[in-house]
Amino acid sequence: MKRVMALDVGEKRIGIAMNWGTGLAFPYRILPRKGKDDVARILALARECCIDTIVLGFPIRTDGTKGKEAEALEGFAAELRQHFPGEVVLIDERFSTKEAERHLLDLDTSRAKRKRLVDTIAACLILETYLARERV
Numbered sequence: 189m190k191r192v193m194a195l196d197v198g199e200k201r202i203g204i205a206m207n208w209g210t211g212l213a214f215p216y217r218i219l220p221r222k223g224k225d226d227v228a229r230i231l232a233l234a235r236e237c238c239i240d241t242i243v244l245g246f247p248i249r250t251d252g253t254k255g256k257e258a259e260a261l262e263g264f265a266a267e268l269r270q271h272f273p274g275e276v277v278l279i280d281e282r283f284s285t286k287e288a289e290r291h292l293l294d295l296d297t298s299r300a301k302r303k304r305l306v307d308t309i310a311a312c313l314i315l316e317t318y319l320a321r322e323r324v
Contacts, residue, residue: 203307245281
């Protein structure tokens with residue numbers, strides 16, 4: 189099974205989840221956004237972890253249209269594709285952050301801990317969506 193890294197790319201942080209060929213999504217880490225260095229940092233992590241596929245949460249609006257966030261992510265994905273030898277996939281991430289927050293609330297997680305975890309949990313949900321789609 190291939191190794192997959194999922195990213196929940198936000199304005200301030202990038203939540204990262206990993207699958208090391210097990211079929212399961214694991215929260216990995218959060219990278220603070222640093223502008224032009226973000227793609228290089230993701231590529232270095234992908235090389236370090238021997239990643240075959242990078243999955244990006246694609247922020248489509250609820251009405252199915254693309255906003256400025258989706259357009260920015262398409263640029264991010266295009267830059268990854270130029271330098272990453274594997275596959276770069278966009279997955280609809282509508283409500284992934286809200287669902288991650290709901291899961292953390294259900295676990296009675298403190299506000300401070302939710303803020304630290306929500307991006308990696310959202311990345312896990314994106315990765316789980318991709319893995320489920322690949323099994324079909």
